[in-house]
Amino acid sequence: MNVIEIDKLTKYYGKARGIIDVSFSVNEGEIYGFIGPNGAGKSTTIRTLLALIYPTRGSARIFDKDIIKDGHNIRKDIGYLPSEVFYYDNMKVIDILKYSASFYENIDKNRINKLAEIMDLDLYRKIDDLSYGNKKKVGIVQGLLHQPRLIILDEPTSGLDPLMQQKFFDLILEENKNGATVLFSSHILSEVQKLCSRVAIIKEGRIISIEDIKALQKNNYKKFKIDMGEAVNDDYFNINGVANLVKNASVYSFLFKGDINQMIDKIHGKKINNLIVEDPSLEEVFMHFYEKEA
Amino acid sequence: MNILKRELNSNLKSLMIWSGSMIFLIYAGMLKYSGFAKAGTSVNELFNQFPPAVRSMFGLGELDITSILGFYAVFYLYFMVLAGVHAIMLGTVIISKEERDKTADFLFVKPVRRSKIVSSKLLATLLNIIVFNLVTLLASIIFVNMYNTGQPITDKILELMLSLFIIQLIFAAIGAGIGAVINDVKRAASISTAILLSTFIISVAIDLYKKIDFLIYLTPFKYFPAADIIKTSTYSPSFLLLSFILIISFIAITYLFMEKRDINI
Amino acid sequence: MNIFSQELKMSAASMIYWTASIVLFVLLFMFMYPPISKDVQVIESILSNFPPELRRALGMTTLDLSQVLGFYGFLFIYILLIGSVYAMKSGISVLSEEIRSKTADFLLVKPVPRTRIVSAKILSILSNLIVQNLLFMFISYIIISSYVNGSLDTRTFILINLSLFQVQLFFAAVGLFLSVLIKKIKTVLPVSLGVVFAFFVIQMINQSLNDPKLAYITPFAYFDVSKIIQNVGYDTSFLIINIIIIFILTALTYIIYQKKDIPSL
Numbered sequence: 021m022n023v024i025e026i027d028k029l030t031k032y033y034g035k036a037r038g039i040i041d042v043s044f045s046v047n048e049g050e051i052y053g054f055i056g057p058n059g060a061g062k063s064t065t066i067r068t069l070l071a072l073i074y075p076t077r078g079s080a081r082i083f084d085k086d087i088i089k090d091g092h093n094i095r096k097d098i099g100y101l102p103s104e105v106f107y108y109d110n111m112k113v114i115d116i117l118k119y120s121a122s123f124y125e126n127i128d129k130n131r132i133n134k135l136a137e138i139m140d141l142d143l144y145r146k147i148d149d150l151s152y153g154n155k156k157k158v159g160i161v162q163g164l165l166h167q168p169r170l171i172i173l174d175e176p177t178s179g180l181d182p183l184m185q186q187k188f189f190d191l192i193l194e195e196n197k198n199g200a201t202v203l204f205s206s207h208i209l210s211e212v213q214k215l216c217s218r219v220a221i222i223k224e225g226r227i228i229s230i231e232d233i234k235a236l237q238k239n240n241y242k243k244f245k246i247d248m249g250e251a252v253n254d255d256y257f258n259i260n261g262v263a264n265l266v267k268n269a270s271v272y273s274f275l276f277k278g279d280i281n282q283m284i285d286k287i288h289g290k291k292i293n294n295l296i297v298e299d300p301s302l303e304e305v306f307m308h309f310y311e312k313e314a
Numbered sequence: 315m316n317i318l319k320r321e322l323n324s325n326l327k328s329l330m331i332w333s334g335s336m337i338f339l340i341y342a343g344m345l346k347y348s349g350f351a352k353a354g355t356s357v358n359e360l361f362n363q364f365p366p367a368v369r370s371m372f373g374l375g376e377l378d379i380t381s382i383l384g385f386y387a388v389f390y391l392y393f394m395v396l397a398g399v400h401a402i403m404l405g406t407v408i409i410s411k412e413e414r415d416k417t418a419d420f421l422f423v424k425p426v427r428r429s430k431i432v433s434s435k436l437l438a439t440l441l442n443i444i445v446f447n448l449v450t451l452l453a454s455i456i457f458v459n460m461y462n463t464g465q466p467i468t469d470k471i472l473e474l475m476l477s478l479f480i481i482q483l484i485f486a487a488i489g490a491g492i493g494a495v496i497n498d499v500k501r502a503a504s505i506s507t508a509i510l511l512s513t514f515i516i517s518v519a520i521d522l523y524k525k526i527d528f529l530i531y532l533t534p535f536k537y538f539p540a541a542d543i544i545k546t547s548t549y550s551p552s553f554l555l556l557s558f559i560l561i562i563s564f565i566a567i568t569y570l571f572m573e574k575r576d577i578n579i
Numbered sequence: 580m581n582i583f584s585q586e587l588k589m590s591a592a593s594m595i596y597w598t599a600s601i602v603l604f605v606l607l608f609m610f611m612y613p614p615i616s617k618d619v620q621v622i623e624s625i626l627s628n629f630p631p632e633l634r635r636a637l638g639m640t641t642l643d644l645s646q647v648l649g650f651y652g653f654l655f656i657y658i659l660l661i662g663s664v665y666a667m668k669s670g671i672s673v674l675s676e677e678i679r680s681k682t683a684d685f686l687l688v689k690p691v692p693r694t695r696i697v698s699a700k701i702l703s704i705l706s707n708l709i710v711q712n713l714l715f716m717f718i719s720y721i722i723i724s725s726y727v728n729g730s731l732d733t734r735t736f737i738l739i740n741l742s743l744f745q746v747q748l749f750f751a752a753v754g755l756f757l758s759v760l761i762k763k764i765k766t767v768l769p770v771s772l773g774v775v776f777a778f779f780v781i782q783m784i785n786q787s788l789n790d791p792k793l794a795y796i797t798p799f800a801y802f803d804v805s806k807i808i809q810n811v812g813y814d815t816s817f818l819i820i821n822i823i824i825i826f827i828l829t830a831l832t833y834i835i836y837q838k839k840d841i842p843s844l
Contacts, residue, residue, distance in 0.1 A: 070423050073576035096425035106416030122316035123424040392780040403769035503768040523611040
């Protein structure tokens with residue numbers, strides 16, 4: 021079953037582009053990455069899913085219910101962590117958590133303590149006096165305390181130290197193991213690489229690709245770095261399947277997708293000082309996507 | 315229930331300041347009545363010789379300012395303006411503040427219909443207004459009775475207070491409607507300020523110059539003249555109806571626009 | 580200098596709107612002057628025989644509405660009201676806006692002492708008020724002159740108008756002081772409206788009762804227009820009190836802001 025199903029979702033802010041014809045679906049139990057540069061439309065998509073803003077065109081369903089018509093019912097089972105968290109003044113951490121809990125049925129009160137312990141959060145301090153990172157932790161606990169079936173994370177890790185990030189990822193993975201589906205928006209690829217099985221790539225408001233992360237990384241591309249011992253034409257390596265070709269003095273580096281023998285043939289008979297062939301990092305693959313589409 | 319409690323909590327301080335100010339103003343006003351009444355006995359006769367046009371020009375109409383009731387009614391006019399400020403700002407801010415406070419992402423992703431959020435907020439507004447009116451009413455009854463040497467006038471004060479309540483409801487509804495339509499609390503508050511100042515100024519203009527009293531419909535401050543209430547103990551049915559229509563339409567606007575609104579922080 | 584010009588840029592539009600609204604107010608109300616003055620001339624002759632208590636009770640002590648300046652003086656109470664809301668709003672927002680819009684972390688880490696930030700911002704309010712007053716005085720002079728047969732008493736006219744500037748300074752100083760005193764002011768206009776109207780109503784009560792103690796509370800009484808017209812001058816003691824209050828509040832603003840904790844994002 022698809023937990024999220026988005027069909028040609030379009031949002032314009034007046035005349036300004038928000039997102040255009042965004043479609044993708046997220047399976048139950050999946051951790052789905054949603055990635056793109058700043059301003060690409062990640063938050064717009066997420067805020068539309070949460071019915072914080074209304075689509076200009078298109079539709080989306082969560083738990084097989086319409087996001088607009090059944091919004092309030094859907095939200096019973098969604099935990100949302102916005103990129104920036106702000107809370108009511110003059111409240112202690114525990115107050116905001118209790119207030120948040122009051123919106124859901126059957127809340128396990130012990131869960132607040134348990135989550136706070138994991139995230140190392142002092143429940144009796146004033147929200148106003150918390151650091152940015154600690155506010156973020158409040159957001160995490162607040163978003164997870166009702167054991168949501170769908171967790172939506174919008175750039176969740178900014179402001180958390182590496183140790184906390186790890187704890188946070190462990191927490192998300194555990195929730196995922198217990199059956200929660202996760203939509204994880206980020207512009208930090210290593211995060212996505214660590215957690216997600218699939219990823220939708222958004223750029224300038226449009227989904228430009230939906231990829232299986234492992235396939236993307238393992239099977240397709242090889243990264244070549246060749247230090248030539250003799251002069252060749254600048255375009256020598258620019259054959260079909262080559263991307264991001266950069267020449268730096270005598271060193272040529274590029275990504276290659278295709279029959280590896282083709283490339284071996286190219287090098288064959290040439291004088292070479294050094295040769296490195298490796299799996300590209302996800303970053304490099306994505307940089308390739310962004311540049312290709314630009 | 316939870317939202318209502320939260321709203322009541324966050325408005326408590328402002329409600330206390332408002333209530334305190336009202337008590338002080340009523341006290342300060344009535345404190346001087348006794349001295350004033352003495353000086354006024356001869357004035358009263360002269361006052362009665364006034365042509366009606368003059369009296370209405372001074373915004374007094376049929377009020378006998380030397381009686382404690384007339385004296386109180388003059389203050390009532392000012393309370394009405396303050397009550398208007400309180401109500402329209404309360405309504406505007408309570409509806410539109412979540413985006414300013416960046417708490418919209420917290421509240422609006424909770425599993426509640428937007429209409430329920432709006433209902434809770436409007437209910438909180440209503441309760442605030444009720445408390446404001448009760449405080450004003452009690453303070454009026456206590457301080458007026460302290461200096462009243464003649465007939466008891468508590469029932470008249472009650473009648474005046476009821477019209478104050480209706481006027482507050484109108485302004486609160488207008489404020490809420492503006493808060494819902496304009497999605498920036500600063501601009502919403504500016505527009506509410508402009509509306510409040512305009513209605514006040516129009517009521518002054520009508521006092522000054524009778525020929526423009528067709529403008530009366532534009533200013534709730536003139537819907538229930540204190541003098542009429544004191545004389546007849548009734549409210550004009552047409553203005554009651556108009557008030558009712560205004561309140562209902564602005565509340566409907568509030569629900570409609572909040573339902574359709576994009577939440578941006 | 581950069582802070583100052585940035586402030587001016589951000590506040591210019593608002594200053595123009597508020598100036599336009601008081602100009603519009605004068606323009607509209609002066610339309611009513613010719614018909615009213617005819618009515619009033621008759622009344623004035625009766626009124627002048629009345630004992631002062633009554634005239635005071637009517638709240639129009641010595642304003643002669645049949646004279647242009649008397650009428651203008653009557654209007655000026657409301658101009659003071661609107662102008663004060665603007666001044667108070669500017670005073671509150673100029674320092675607290677940074678905290679509300681979360682730009683405090685930007686500005687306060689720049690290599691400028693806080694006192695200079697305060698000075699630049701206060702200077703920007705001052706310039707806005709000066710420009711507003713000059714513009715308003717100039718335009719209203721043209722409007723008023725067109726209703727005068729013969730020559731306008733320029734000295735009185737200027738004295739009346741300068742009272743606006745001084746009352747505005749009072750409220751700007753109160754606003755500045757409140758904005759550094761209170762940890763977080765969330766909405767500027769409700770607070771401004773509330774405070775200014777409260778002072779206004781105190782003045783209304785004071786006018787009816789002529790209570791010297793009440794007069795000290797409200798700046799509207801420091802510059803009682805009817806007295807300015809009568810004496811062609813200000814009441815020196817009130818003039819000094821106003822200056823002292825403005826000075827103290829401004830000094831406190833500097834001192835408190837110097838030590839104020841800026842809340843994190």
